[in-house]
Amino acid sequence: MSVQLNETHSPALRSWVVSANDGATDFPIQNLPFGIFRRAGSNEAFRVGVAIGDQILDLSIALHAGIFAEISNAALAHALTATQLNPLMDLGNQVASQVRLCLSKALREHAVAQKQLVGTLIAQAEAEYALPAQIGDYTDFYTSIHHATSVGKLFRPDNPLLPNYKWVPIGYHGRSSSIGISGQAFRRPIGQTMPPNATTPTFGPAKRMDYECEVGIFIGQGNALGSAIDIQEAEQHVFGMCLLNDWSARDVQAWEYQPLGPFLAKNFASTISPWVVTLEALAPYRKAWSREATDPQPLAYLDHADVRNAGAFDIQLEVLLQTRKMREDGLPAQRLSLSNFCHSYWTVSQMVAHHTVNGCNLRAGDFLGSGTQSGPAAEEAGSLLELTEGGKKPITFSNGEQRIFIEDGDSIVMRGWAQKEGAPRIGFGEVVGSLLPARSIP
Amino acid sequence: MSVQLNETHSPALRSWVVSANDGATDFPIQNLPFGIFRRAGSNEAFRVGVAIGDQILDLSIALHAGIFAEISNAALAHALTATQLNPLMDLGNQVASQVRLCLSKALREHAVAQKQLVGTLIAQAEAEYALPAQIGDYTDFYTSIHHATSVGKLFRPDNPLLPNYKWVPIGYHGRSSSIGISGQAFRRPIGQTMPPNATTPTFGPAKRMDYECEVGIFIGQGNALGSAIDIQEAEQHVFGMCLLNDWSARDVQAWEYQPLGPFLAKNFASTISPWVVTLEALAPYRKAWSREATDPQPLAYLDHADVRNAGAFDIQLEVLLQTRKMREDGLPAQRLSLSNFCHSYWTVSQMVAHHTVNGCNLRAGDFLGSGTQSGPAAEEAGSLLELTEGGKKPITFSNGEQRIFIEDGDSIVMRGWAQKEGAPRIGFGEVVGSLLPARSIP
Numbered sequence: 001m002s003v004q005l006n007e008t009h010s011p012a013l014r015s016w017v018v019s020a021n022d023g024a025t026d027f028p029i030q031n032l033p034f035g036i037f038r039r040a041g042s043n044e045a046f047r048v049g050v051a052i053g054d055q056i057l058d059l060s061i062a063l064h065a066g067i068f069a070e071i072s073n074a075a076l077a078h079a080l081t082a083t084q085l086n087p088l089m090d091l092g093n094q095v096a097s098q099v100r101l102c103l104s105k106a107l108r109e110h111a112v113a114q115k116q117l118v119g120t121l122i123a124q125a126e127a128e129y130a131l132p133a134q135i136g137d138y139t140d141f142y143t144s145i146h147h148a149t150s151v152g153k154l155f156r157p158d159n160p161l162l163p164n165y166k167w168v169p170i171g172y173h174g175r176s177s178s179i180g181i182s183g184q185a186f187r188r189p190i191g192q193t194m195p196p197n198a199t200t201p202t203f204g205p206a207k208r209m210d211y212e213c214e215v216g217i218f219i220g221q222g223n224a225l226g227s228a229i230d231i232q233e234a235e236q237h238v239f240g241m242c243l244l245n246d247w248s249a250r251d252v253q254a255w256e257y258q259p260l261g262p263f264l265a266k267n268f269a270s271t272i273s274p275w276v277v278t279l280e281a282l283a284p285y286r287k288a289w290s291r292e293a294t295d296p297q298p299l300a301y302l303d304h305a306d307v308r309n310a311g312a313f314d315i316q317l318e319v320l321l322q323t324r325k326m327r328e329d330g331l332p333a334q335r336l337s338l339s340n341f342c343h344s345y346w347t348v349s350q351m352v353a354h355h356t357v358n359g360c361n362l363r364a365g366d367f368l369g370s371g372t373q374s375g376p377a378a379e380e381a382g383s384l385l386e387l388t389e390g391g392k393k394p395i396t397f398s399n400g401e402q403r404i405f406i407e408d409g410d411s412i413v414m415r416g417w418a419q420k421e422g423a424p425r426i427g428f429g430e431v432v433g434s435l436l437p438a439r440s441i442p
Numbered sequence: 443m444s445v446q447l448n449e450t451h452s453p454a455l456r457s458w459v460v461s462a463n464d465g466a467t468d469f470p471i472q473n474l475p476f477g478i479f480r481r482a483g484s485n486e487a488f489r490v491g492v493a494i495g496d497q498i499l500d501l502s503i504a505l506h507a508g509i510f511a512e513i514s515n516a517a518l519a520h521a522l523t524a525t526q527l528n529p530l531m532d533l534g535n536q537v538a539s540q541v542r543l544c545l546s547k548a549l550r551e552h553a554v555a556q557k558q559l560v561g562t563l564i565a566q567a568e569a570e571y572a573l574p575a576q577i578g579d580y581t582d583f584y585t586s587i588h589h590a591t592s593v594g595k596l597f598r599p600d601n602p603l604l605p606n607y608k609w610v611p612i613g614y615h616g617r618s619s620s621i622g623i624s625g626q627a628f629r630r631p632i633g634q635t636m637p638p639n640a641t642t643p644t645f646g647p648a649k650r651m652d653y654e655c656e657v658g659i660f661i662g663q664g665n666a667l668g669s670a671i672d673i674q675e676a677e678q679h680v681f682g683m684c685l686l687n688d689w690s691a692r693d694v695q696a697w698e699y700q701p702l703g704p705f706l707a708k709n710f711a712s713t714i715s716p717w718v719v720t721l722e723a724l725a726p727y728r729k730a731w732s733r734e735a736t737d738p739q740p741l742a743y744l745d746h747a748d749v750r751n752a753g754a755f756d757i758q759l760e761v762l763l764q765t766r767k768m769r770e771d772g773l774p775a776q777r778l779s780l781s782n783f784c785h786s787y788w789t790v791s792q793m794v795a796h797h798t799v800n801g802c803n804l805r806a807g808d809f810l811g812s813g814t815q816s817g818p819a820a821e822e823a824g825s826l827l828e829l830t831e832g833g834k835k836p837i838t839f840s841n842g843e844q845r846i847f848i849e850d851g852d853s854i855v856m857r858g859w860a861q862k863e864g865a866p867r868i869g870f871g872e873v874v875g876s877l878l879p880a881r882s883i884p
Contacts, residue, residue, distance in 0.1 A: 137618050142702060155701070162700050167643050168634055172702040173615035173709070176579050177803045178667055187668045189800035192610055192741065201609050203741050206800075225620055225711070226629045226881065252800070258604050259597070260584060260614040261703025264800040267615070269667070299634060299645050358631035358648075358694070358706040359881070361619045439668065439801070 019053030026427020027051040033275035040128040055121040067106040090364035092221040129274035133365035140369035141171040145345040147374035169346040175267035186269040188438040193251040205438035206249035209406040213382035216244035217368040225361040234349035240276035273431035285418035286310035311347035324409030339380040461495030468869020469493040475717035482570040497563040509548040532806035571716035575807035582811035583613040587787040589816035611788040617709035628711040630880040635693040647880035648691035651848040654814040655824035658686035667803040676791035682718035715873035727860035728752035753789035766851030781822040
């Protein structure tokens with residue numbers, strides 16, 4: 001991982017796609033995130049696209065227009081005409097970087113390719129998305145020490161931060177089958193809970209429905225079973241990042257999670273944003289890792305000067321809630337929190353190095369969650385459990401509505417972006433998900 | 443789940459494949475388990491087969507010989523000529539049952555099909571196997587109360603069996619990518635451990651390597667996200683069962699497992715047997731579930747008369763160990779334990795009903811582990827952790843060698859079979875896996 005800026009990062013670059021140049025878009029020409037899309041409501045095959053301003057460039061069209069002529073071969077042609085990103089991910093980040101450079105050149109003002117491509121763009125407003133990749137395995141980490149501490153206080157008041165936290169990038173396996181793309185609406189889960197002071201559990205719809213604001217990480221080229229990915233090479237195995245809402249049923253979780261971890265409290269739905277932002281695009285937003293002077297130095301396999309100096313990302317993470325009433329009254333979603341990925345105790349490269357140190361194999365398209373990203377301040381908490389102090393302190397919105405947990409009909413919106421003076425804004429778009437009423441119990 | 447015996451179960455049935463009739467084989471004509479095979483060492487495509495005696499019938503050949511003529515259609519033809527069982531699993535158990543009936547008729551003594559098929563059989567001794575299915579998600583349960591109690595005593599002496607155990611079929615998500623087929627040899631994992639009384643963790647090869655003897659369950663037809671599978675229908679969604687060795691690094695597990703469960707302690711390798719035995723074949727071996735009079739009745743979604751009366755399976759589970767020296771000296775693997783799946787506190791249908799009660803979707807080819815199957819007696823324990831009482835009591839073999847945990851070069855063999863007077867033996871074959879030395883640490 002050496003963080004280098006190249007010509008695709010130049011703030012001076014402008015695109016012939018006018019909406020990419022307004023400074024407010026998530027998708028300027030310096031971003032070029034990958035996704036899988038088709039025309040909304042059509043029966044077209046899903047295909048590989050890149051977001052530019054408020055438009056999408058279809059990479060199979062770009063391929064046939066010859067913009068990858070310098071680097072094209074059969075494997076790349078296969079990857080760019082696939083219905084998922086796995087083949088492109090599998091080609092490795094050097095190829096993805098070359099693809100982005102070709103795209104950057106073709107989408108610049110005065111590019112020769114403009115003539116061929118301009119009529120082929122599809123408005124994002126007219127598109128629908130599929131999962132970017134077939135996700136073989138999904139692993140969820142727990143990298144925010146602020147989240148671990150405040151949730152730990154609620155579940156284990158006498159023992160909030162466990163002794164392994166500052167040594168082990170804690171993670172666990174999640175469920176792939178129920179991961180959906182932004183727009184996912186799912187039923188309130190039904191299950192067992194143990195009410196306070198009860199002696200037998202209750203069965204019914206979960207009552208303490210929550211979100212978790214996370215960064216999602218797509219693995220590019222994997223590793224063979226039995227090999228480990230060195231921390232210095234770890235980011236070469238990361239294709240890019242998106243937003244992840246790891247929905248959680250807190251009452252189910254509290255009753256089921258010991259001794260083997262959360263299960264039905266989490267696996268009913270997880271929702272991700274459609275655009276995968278490359279680490280290359282985020283290069284201007286690198287930061288030193290977040291540690292206190294009193295924190296232990298990690299073990300050698302989790303330590304490297306590059307990670308210390310530039311392993312973290314300055315990505316703002318915003319969560320908003322829109323009730324059914326707000327929607328009906330034309331009120332936009334209301335902000336619940338604003339945090340930043342830079343507060344994460346463990347970095348992306350530490351997650352990858354840890355995951356594989358035992359020889360576990362990652363495959364192209366595998367997905368990692370960062371864990372809930374709560375910042376140090378109370379208002380930076382990435383879940384309602386934290387914001388309402390375990391359900392004790394309701395949140396009041398400007399229209400007078402209140403929430404402790406998510407109610408049927410509510411939508412949760414998450415947005416992420418990196419922005420600073422002198423560099424283009426690199427955005428993630430948004431992930432939206434909605435809670436439907438529980439199915440009826442016979 | 444109504445347990446009915448049909449003509450495929452008749453003990454009187456004999457096959458023209460002579461080795462299927464000797465009473466000792468795992469694969470008489472009443473079994474007919476499905477697997478994915480090819481000639482060992484060849485570059486042939488893997489294909490669908492059925493075990494009969496010491497032979498394999500290639501189902502693409504059987505299809506072309508017309509033995510499925512009565513039931514054949516495009517979807518079935520696709521499923522029987524596939525390289526994995528997922529398409530067949532997806533067709534549902536009624537189809538799998540019809541396929542077994544056609545096979546039973548074609549493989550019986552005096553069957554007309556004998557002439558066409560006899561020259562096409564492949565000896566199991568000349569075959570190699572692939573995973574039966576592409577496993578989308580792998581979930582590991584914890585259904586043996588004897589295992590949960592004795593391991594609980596080691597990890598939490600004051601609190602061995604947690605209060606949720608008799609209410610919740612505890613499970614957690616595992617890793618799909620590192621599941622391998624019998625014959626898997628893998629390197630000793632490397633990782634963090636916290637030695638007793640130490641204040642900083644140690645890094646290096648795991649020292650407490652263990653196996654877990656489990657039954658593996660392949661899902662057939664799945665369910666839609668948001669729907670639940672009723673306990674009465676649950677077994678219609680189970681394609682069949684095999685043996686599973688859920689390798690575990692106990693020292694890694696002890697340090698990492700709180701609060702989110704085991705991760706690197708388990709995901710470096712899991713090994714399964716190649717033949718998937720249908721529940722239909724196991725119908726003569728149904729038993730009442732295993733409960734004490736003082737145990738609580740499960741909640742309604744986990745309770746049904748059929749499950750109470752016949753939800754369990756009488757399957758013997760044997761574990762053996764062969765050291766490198768035994769192999770070199772021509773000594774066979776030595777028995778470590780013999781247990782039975784009927785001791786499981788939670789049944790297969792309870793696992794499926796619980797997994798989906800919150801709306802979680804299962805897909806054809808998904809895989810469930812039963813959790814370590816330890817019986818009530820100490821010698822029935824399904825792991826070395828239990829057999830050696832946490833590593834305190836070595837096991838001595840007849841050649842004088844001793845083991846506390848698994849050493850480099852050791853192989854673990856697991857076998858499973860159902861057998862009783864008046865019914866044919868229904869066997870699972872075996873799953874073998876071997877531990878290689880750790881990779882060198884730079």
